[in-house]
Amino acid sequence: MDGKGSSQLPPGFRFHPTDEELIMYYLKNQATSKPCPVSIIPEVDIYKFEPWELPEKAEFGENEWYFFSPRDRKYPNGARPNRATVSGYWKATGTDKAIYSGAKYVGVKKALVFYKGRPPKGIKTDWIMHEYRLSDSRPRPKKHNGSMRLDDWVLCRIYKKKHVGRILEEKEENLGPQIPVTNSDDGGEQHQSPEMEEERSIGTAGYNMGILMLACTVLTWIAIHRWSQRHTKGPKTWPLVGAAIEQLINYDRMHDWLVKYLSKSRTVAVPMPFTTYTYIADPANVEHVLKTNFANYPKGEVYHSYMEVLLGDGIFNVDGELWRRQRKTASFEFASKNLRDFSTIVFREYSLKLSAILSEASFHNREVDMQDLLMRMTLDSICKVGFGVEIGTLAPNLPENCFARAFDTANIIVTLRFIDPLWKIKKFLNVGSESLLDKSIKVIDDFTYSVIRTRKAEIDQARKSHDDKIKHDILSRFIELGENPESNLTDKSLRDVVLNFVIAGRDTTATTLSWAVYMMMAHAHVADKLYSELKTFEEDRAKEDKISLLHYDIEDSKSFNQRVTQFARLLTYDSLGRLHYLHAVITETLRLYPAVPQDPKGILEDDVLPDGTRVKAGGMVTYVPYSMGRMEYNWGPDATLFKPERWLKEGFFQNASPFKFTAFQAGPRICLGKDSAYLQMKMAIALLCRFFKFNLVQGHIVKYRMMTILSMANGLKVTVSRRS
Ligand code: HEM
Numbered sequence: 001m002d003g004k005g006s007s008q009l010p011p012g013f014r015f016h017p018t019d020e021e022l023i024m025y026y027l028k029n030q031a032t033s034k035p036c037p038v039s040i041i042p043e044v045d046i047y048k049f050e051p052w053e054l055p056e057k058a059e060f061g062e063n064e065w066y067f068f069s070p071r072d073r074k075y076p077n078g079a080r081p082n083r084a085t086v087s088g089y090w091k092a093t094g095t096d097k098a099i100y101s102g103a104k105y106v107g108v109k110k111a112l113v114f115y116k117g118r119p120p121k122g123i124k125t126d127w128i129m130h131e132y133r134l135s136d137s138r139p140r141p142k143k144h145n146g147s148m149r150l151d152d153w154v155l156c157r158i159y160k161k162k163h164v165g166r167i168l169e170e171k172e173e174n175l176g177p178q179i180p181v182t183n184s185d186d187g188g189e190q191h192q193s194p195e196m197e198e199e200r201s202i203g204t205a206g207y208n209m210g211i212l213m214l215a216c217t218v219l220t221w222i223a224i225h226r227w228s229q230r231h232t233k234g235p236k237t238w239p240l241v242g243a244a245i246e247q248l249i250n251y252d253r254m255h256d257w258l259v260k261y262l263s264k265s266r267t268v269a270v271p272m273p274f275t276t277y278t279y280i281a282d283p284a285n286v287e288h289v290l291k292t293n294f295a296n297y298p299k300g301e302v303y304h305s306y307m308e309v310l311l312g313d314g315i316f317n318v319d320g321e322l323w324r325r326q327r328k329t330a331s332f333e334f335a336s337k338n339l340r341d342f343s344t345i346v347f348r349e350y351s352l353k354l355s356a357i358l359s360e361a362s363f364h365n366r367e368v369d370m371q372d373l374l375m376r377m378t379l380d381s382i383c384k385v386g387f388g389v390e391i392g393t394l395a396p397n398l399p400e401n402c403f404a405r406a407f408d409t410a411n412i413i414v415t416l417r418f419i420d421p422l423w424k425i426k427k428f429l430n431v432g433s434e435s436l437l438d439k440s441i442k443v444i445d446d447f448t449y450s451v452i453r454t455r456k457a458e459i460d461q462a463r464k465s466h467d468d469k470i471k472h473d474i475l476s477r478f479i480e481l482g483e484n485p486e487s488n489l490t491d492k493s494l495r496d497v498v499l500n501f502v503i504a505g506r507d508t509t510a511t512t513l514s515w516a517v518y519m520m521m522a523h524a525h526v527a528d529k530l531y532s533e534l535k536t537f538e539e540d541r542a543k544e545d546k547i548s549l550l551h552y553d554i555e556d557s558k559s560f561n562q563r564v565t566q567f568a569r570l571l572t573y574d575s576l577g578r579l580h581y582l583h584a585v586i587t588e589t590l591r592l593y594p595a596v597p598q599d600p601k602g603i604l605e606d607d608v609l610p611d612g613t614r615v616k617a618g619g620m621v622t623y624v625p626y627s628m629g630r631m632e633y634n635w636g637p638d639a640t641l642f643k644p645e646r647w648l649k650e651g652f653f654q655n656a657s658p659f660k661f662t663a664f665q666a667g668p669r670i671c672l673g674k675d676s677a678y679l680q681m682k683m684a685i686a687l688l689c690r691f692f693k694f695n696l697v698q699g700h701i702v703k704y705r706m707m708t709i710l711s712m713a714n715g716l717k718v719t720v721s722r723r724s
Pocket residue numbers: 315316327330382501504505506508509512590594595596599662663664665668669670671672673674676677
């Protein structure tokens with residue numbers, strides 16, 4: 001709509017003044033009776049008209065119209081302006097905006113919305129007004145002539161909302177800083193309700209209030225949550241994340257972190273996001289979980305999902321029928337005398353290989369990493385005993401072993417999953433640790449499937465030549481079983497069998513042996529006592545076998561190695577059973593450094609443990625051998641001391657309840673390889689401690705690494721000397 005003055009304006013003229021221009025060039029001029037740059041703003045008392053009547057009063061404008069307007073007082077003695085028209089009223093909205101010219105405060109802009117009817121029941125319309133006032137305009141003192149005039153002039157821009165162009169412009173305006181004007185002269189005019197700018201301001205205020213209330217609620221919640229835990233013996237938690245933060249901070253020393261809490265309370269509940277881990281160290285609770293109510297505490301879905309990538313559906317990682325079938329086959333194999341005899345030969349052979357490497361290192365004053373050597377020894381042994389293949393990682397040149405490295409990496413990463421809530425996302429995106437895990441699994445699988453292929457080919461070959469030596473190992477037993485189509489045993493099942501036995505047979509035994517060697521270094525009197533037992537044993541056995549012991553010179557490698565070999569022949573399954581102190585040394589090592597330091601179980605149904613602790617379905621209960629071995633309530637005041645004698649009564653080894661000494665677990669899932677493990681460990685330690693003395697390399701730090709097995713983070717660097 002063109003106003004009356006538009007005919008005098010040049011073609012294409014548009015009027016888009018800024019707030020500052022409106023104040024500086026129009027309102028100021030009007031107030032001081034100077035001419036404006038263009039005279040297109042008429043003087044109209046806008047409160048005498050309804051907003052929709054105003055466009056035709058304007059001199060110029062299409063979608064917005066400008067007016068100079070006087071303001072009247074609402075009440076004779078008040079400073080509030082009268083904003084009523086005949087049919088309605090203008091109502092202020094939002095925060096006033098200060099207008100600056102450079103750094104100088106020159107005016108105020110107020111937004112108003114027109115309501116039809118009378119307050120407070122007026123109906124909001126789309127008519128909007130921006131009222132500009134000079135900063136120095138002050139309400140005139142009330143004149144005695146009875147004039148109701150409030151101040152000289154204000155400049156009003158009127159427009160109707162919902163015009164797209166206007167909305168865009170409005171948005172632009174709203175981007176500018178809104179500096180609230182405190183010294184407002186509107187006499188406490190109420191600022192309420194919508195219009196675009198207004199809605200935004202009110203929205204912002206409401207939003208800020210909401211944030212404030214939310215923050216207060218959260219802080220109160222946290223405070224109450226923390227206060228309610230003042231008597232809790234377990235770790236203090238935070239809402240939602242539970243103890244996850246504390247667990248992450250203490251991740252590298254997690255086992256000792258648990259010792260701290262379990263020594264204060266035999267059962268500790270650790271809330272985690274979406275679940276609770278309950279840790280137990282009380283033998284009565286352990287018996288309940290591992291035996292009495294065994295069916296309620298399976299490995300469970302959570303454990304299975306975390307470990308599946310590595311252990312698949314192998315015996316360690318399944319429940320129910322799948323577990324029962326594997327347990328039956330493996331138990332049968334472990335009970336066989338054939339396997340025991342075969343194992344004794346293999347363990348002796350590999351212990352001798354290890355002795356030869358140590359002897360060589362001792363003659364050349366070379367440092368060795370005992371943990372690495374022991375891992376090689378047990379890997380070679382389990383591959384030979386378990387799968388009938390020779391992999392030769394303990395060869396004198398100690399060949400690089402990709403499989404072992406990949407296996408360790410995978411083991412570390414799957415353990416991390418238990419406290420890393422982001423692992424599924426990382427796995428989905430194949431980034432970070434999960435990407436490394438993926439690569440490691442490929443290396444592991446390549447090795448494992450090649451073992452299976454080799455063994456299958458050997459079995460075929462043996463069959464063709466009617467050789468019946470094929471049945472001494474566990475893998476062959478499973479391969480044979482797989483030939484029955486009803487067994488559903490695929491190559492993938494065989495892969496899982498192999499990997500489960502690798503973790504069972506290699507890592508556990510090598511780790512225990514490493515800690516035992518470390519204990520010998522840390523407790524010289526124990527090493528000496530063991531040495532005496534072994535010397536006596538050697539002499540007794542030689543007499544029994546009616547052989548004379550070879551003379552040897554510890555400076556002569558040939559005679560030294562011959563004597564080592566002669567001693568090894570005296571070590572049989574039966575004769576090793578007589579070495580009670582040796583048995584006690586290994587068991588005491590396992591008490592303080594159990595190869596499986598904690599072992600979680602799922603919970604099928606809500607239950608109450610014997611000490612009254614309630615556990616909820618879907619959570620986890622973990623018995624903690626590492627803590628259990630260090631608890632005074634389990635072992636007396638000297639619980640933390642390394643004392644093999646605690647296992648001996650009149651020189652004979654006395655076992656403890658498997659629910660108190662839990663290194664091999666207990667109940668229906670007790671370790672199947674316990675005897676085999678003792679056989680290998682006793683064989684190795686007998687040879688090592690009879691003929692060698694170990695010294696920790698100066699500055700080498702011995703500490704555990706967080707993975708399912710309690711291996712040493714930096715290995716075990718030692719120097720070796722020979723014993724006479
Ligand atoms: C110091 C050596 C060993 C220790 C401390 C040890 C400890 C354990 C523990 C704590 C479990 C229970 C694991 C779980 O529930 O996830 C277990 C299970 C098992 N162990 Fe051992 N183990 C050792 C050596 C061996 C060896 C050498 C073998 C076999 C070659 C073996 C075979 C098994 C098997 C098959 C199971 C699974 C039992 C089942 O779930 O039914 N272990 N072992």
